[in-house]
Amino acid sequence: MIGVGVIGFGYWGPNLVRNFHEMPDSRVLAVSDLRMDRLALAAARYPGIGIMQSPTDLIRSPAVDAVVIATPVSTHFELAMEALKAGKHVLVEKPLAMTGEQSWQLIEEAEKRRRVLMVDHTFVYTGSVRKMKELIGAGEVGDLYYYDSVRVNLGLFQHDVNVLWDLAVHDLSIMDYLLPSRPRAVSATGMRHVAQEPENIAYLTLFYDSSLIAHIHVNWLAPVKVRRTLIGGSRKMIIYDDVEPSEKVKVYDKGVTTERQQAHSEAVYKMLVGYRAGDMWAPQLDATEALKREARHFLDCIAGRAAPMTNGEAGARIVQILEAATLSMAERGRLIELDRMQVTA
């Protein structure tokens, strides 16, 4: 039985507690939060659980084997480091930390202590993303042309990080898992509309060695919720719409065909672009709750039965892109090469 402590019982914490509570081989022993009303809620829902304001008290509890961190981003590094140094396994809500440097320190500490360090890149554990991984891996989509995501809604503004760190991080974690190569450079633009708050709207382009281009479009100030990703390839195209109640992944047999042809009335040749339109197909998806699968995986990693799919390195790669994007956004789209920033594991 693995003892779990959860730091932070705000928006996401309750979901983590619920899932670890329902696993047969783990037990949530303690929850900490600075807010008394949140602790009261946790106590009401889980009468036997220990509640405390101090995360340090939670981390030091001897029965706690694994610490799950669901607090604002700016506190991730300190809490995760403290937990690793106390010999605990750690699952950190995304993004892993505020800087690549911090991320690599956490990775080193985990390796030194032989503890599991995992990042809560929840979407990687959804049936939708796993199905797309399968399709792309099997060559169904062909050469990848673009990855294009719109992820907008009204709220929740965060105070310590801009909208990229809150929303684009989901796309970056999906891309890190799905795409066969790593981005080389980024260009980002964005704007703040609430004084003294970080940027609430942002656009991020990622360049790769190939002709693959990725674009992420995030907004905390949109009137409707949109979660829609288009993936274009030479053989097929995918629409992944997470707001759809069913058929979240649709695969289109559409594309262009090209052939050289003699141009009209001239003795020159030009490319003729044709269009191919075939069936659409929406594969049945595994409907298991992503966080349940992720909690299962974390426990398996602790037990030595698996290696984390969303490990510290994945977390670090994404944090580095977010750092570069934030820098680019401050300079209105200046291209930032990722290679120069990237620390090799």
Added chain:
Amino acid sequence: MIGVGVIGFGYWGPNLVRNFHEMPDSRVLAVSDLRMDRLALAAARYPGIGIMQSPTDLIRSPAVDAVVIATPVSTHFELAMEALKAGKHVLVEKPLAMTGEQSWQLIEEAEKRRRVLMVDHTFVYTGSVRKMKELIGAGEVGDLYYYDSVRVNLGLFQHDVNVLWDLAVHDLSIMDYLLPSRPRAVSATGMRHVAQEPENIAYLTLFYDSSLIAHIHVNWLAPVKVRRTLIGGSRKMIIYDDVEPSEKVKVYDKGVTTERQQAHSEAVYKMLVGYRAGDMWAPQLDATEALKREARHFLDCIAGRAAPMTNGEAGARIVQILEAATLSMAERGRLIELDRMQVTA
């Protein structure tokens, strides 16, 4: 009765011919196209019309008072200039020309000859865009925060211009009409996926003097057709979805509220961002075909009863943004200041 000649009977030309054909005070006298099969089609539909391969023959027809140009972009300047020099009024399909320089030459020629030069920025004449103009003009939306458009579909690849010139031009013309200020700088990214063809996917950010930010997202290689614009303001937000059969414009009483508040457990103050969600409202829209209203307006301008809403200057401003965006895209998002390029009328 105004005699009209239409150059180009491809995708858009037939719509222009039909509309001028049905106006009580104009008559389409001639259609020219390089392709014999298109001329045969025009003759079959309009038995009395003159057909010819040479645009010069059409321009020189004495009975032709106005020339409408619906040919590939790269031919716009030459044909429009020839028509103006022949003393004809000219309506040019968007975009006006390949460069700002060309655009200003056309404007000067039209002024010198006292002829109407109008650009076919069709969307400006739709009930949807006119209603949004009315709402923004009346202050309903408040301070403008963002203008965000997605305009993607499969095809039609063009060979002489990239996707920005084909699709983003629509958004730029709508913005030129709707927004109270002009963009100051652009940053664009994009990619080509068909060898020897121009970029088929592009992302364009526009910066203004205020905190307004605009973003246009275009793609010739998308599996579905999307035509969706979000406009965010301090008082209201608009969704303009041109694919919707009805309720194309929806106005949301949504937004953020901010107040200074003492942060929990600390003696510091921070901004508290709240959310406001009220009714949604879809105003009834005038369903008149945009091109019909535009044709009407062009004839009124020729008759001296109106001044073109989408005149040469509007065309030139948009061409200059497209030029700057193409340059920025070639350098992966480099910021291009528009002021330095902009020729003052």
Added chain:
Amino acid sequence: MIGVGVIGFGYWGPNLVRNFHEMPDSRVLAVSDLRMDRLALAAARYPGIGIMQSPTDLIRSPAVDAVVIATPVSTHFELAMEALKAGKHVLVEKPLAMTGEQSWQLIEEAEKRRRVLMVDHTFVYTGSVRKMKELIGAGEVGDLYYYDSVRVNLGLFQHDVNVLWDLAVHDLSIMDYLLPSRPRAVSATGMRHVAQEPENIAYLTLFYDSSLIAHIHVNWLAPVKVRRTLIGGSRKMIIYDDVEPSEKVKVYDKGVTTERQQAHSEAVYKMLVGYRAGDMWAPQLDATEALKREARHFLDCIAGRAAPMTNGEAGARIVQILEAATLSMAERGRLIELDRMQVTA
């Protein structure tokens, strides 16, 4: 503090337990279910709660003031009667009973014992239905022409009642609350597609004294989930779509206009029907969970602060319609007058 006991911890029971558990003035003391695995689940979620297989034991617990019944329809009458006779207040999941006769016996028993008898017509407590009640009550919709509901999905087949009792009951409870008059007659058709199971698809028409007509369309064997009601009136029309994540209620300023006009080329007059199309409007809805509001209301009724909105009589009226519809369906649409069946309270 009101002690609550919940009989049945299957699909709906857990929602009832959760809501009464979180009310400040009630406490869930006991849960009963025939299935041991369901009791184990209840115990895991609510460690302090009493669990038992026998509903009689639960009903007889002296600390239990109110009994909530969430079991198959065929058991409602017996359990509710037992609870009333034991002096408990009773909330019964819809539909109240299997027959009108049973329903009226429960009503009498509750009156005799001066106990609250309420039916869980959940939709009556939603923000959507309450808003529509407000609109219809204020005359916004004008004279009512039709109420037309489609409520289909895949599963869950029930074994003791046909699909009308499972799904149409929701519409009937909404109509009982919303509409200003009572139906006079019904005609129903339907079919079974699984041997030995009740009808899984059914169509029910209700007639009123006025020209109002209602139609309910239910299906357990549909590939998609649809929950869509159209309400037509002389002034406005409403679409209520419960599957929509937001804007569940849309009000259309649409309708017909009529005028007498001289018919073309003849000296006779005929009606000319015109169409009126105006704005659409989606009012902001109260997003409180319906069951929370209902639980609150039930406790208020027990405390004597309110009278049940969905009382036994409402339950009986609906059961009588379901009885009549089942009879009509067996005879392929034979008209059944409700007046002859209806027992007056």
Added chain:
Amino acid sequence: MIGVGVIGFGYWGPNLVRNFHEMPDSRVLAVSDLRMDRLALAAARYPGIGIMQSPTDLIRSPAVDAVVIATPVSTHFELAMEALKAGKHVLVEKPLAMTGEQSWQLIEEAEKRRRVLMVDHTFVYTGSVRKMKELIGAGEVGDLYYYDSVRVNLGLFQHDVNVLWDLAVHDLSIMDYLLPSRPRAVSATGMRHVAQEPENIAYLTLFYDSSLIAHIHVNWLAPVKVRRTLIGGSRKMIIYDDVEPSEKVKVYDKGVTTERQQAHSEAVYKMLVGYRAGDMWAPQLDATEALKREARHFLDCIAGRAAPMTNGEAGARIVQILEAATLSMAERGRLIELDRMQVTA
């Protein structure tokens, strides 16, 4: 070259004229309409065409080989009979006539004169319906359980027939083509909401020898346009949504599975209903305009190269159902057996 005359240039007539005008082996020689403004419009669009008020003049024109009738339903019989007696081939807009009796007279006359009598059941010629025919014919859907159509919109009220004759006729023609058996009885309900006009809302259930049940739901007074059919079978289910711009036909691998199982805690057996959910698939559809394919087919039938898919018998079967439904509706759902009415060909 087949000479075609079109009677009626209202809503649908212009589409018929356009299609026969563009066929290589037919020529539209004449158009008749009682309204001068419609004739003027026809003359403006097709300068060479003969226009006339009298349908008799058109029918008597010696160069006219085929007469196409696109007038109000109440005039179909007389005009079609006149044309057949004049030795013309006839294509009649749906429905064929006002009664089954009239329909069979037309069929006899056509047979006697050896002329083609075809009904304009347009939907039978769409890519969507043809694809569904192919799927059902190949056994993909399994045993048919239900056919369920919603076809509602605002307008166009007709004065000579109720909404069933205007809208349900489409569904009946699709069912006549798609389904492997014929309905045996009908039960219909409906209502009128405009004084002195026919019923504007109607619900029609059709019974078959098997457990197949069909239901058609039509309304001239709905705030939105819906064209949605659900077809359920033992193996697959289909959604056919004609309002969708693409993916009009979706095939769901969904259904129920049944097995006998020992019921819990009792020594009795009961059916256990399970649910099967698999992939969804939207086949690519032929996008040819239905009316073009139909016009082609009519000309082929005249030339003796084909026999009409939507012949007089199909038209008569549908008219008889409409007659029975109208009768049933007048008696609020009374079951009308079709066998007793049906005249055998």
